[in-house]
Amino acid sequence: MxxxxxxxxxxxxxxxxxxxxxxxxxxxxxxxxxxxLTKEEMLKKGEDLFNLRCGRCHDLPKPSDFTVEDWKPIMASMAPKAKLNAEETNWVLAYVNANAKK
Structure with missing residues (x-):
């Protein structure tokens, strides 16, 4: 045994x-x-992930609906729910920040 x-x-x-x-x-x-990755490629990956993973559970807001500062806590709370790893989170954050409200 x-x-x-x-x-x-x-x-x-x-x-x-x-x-x-x-x-x-x-x-x-x-x-x-x-x-x-170039900046353009990273932004494209971020956009694709944003549309695919974030749009899976709810309607997507436009990145321009929020400021860069608004996106930080949104991404902090939503990234784990979307099962984004750290790099994917950075890609999505780069995408939404590049298109955020000024």
């Missing part, structure tokens, strides 16, 4: 360590991709 428990624990540790390494690799790859 002890051998069985040790085997199960060992398999769990191996699976966990593989999953952690995969996540780290993906984050590094995404950071590299972001570093190579």
């Amino acid at each position: 002890k051998k069985y428990l040790y085997s199960v624990c060992l398999v769990g540790v191996i699976v966990y360590s593989c999953k952690t390494q995969q996540t780290t690799t993906t984050t590094t790859e995404t950071s590299t991709i972001t570093a190579n």
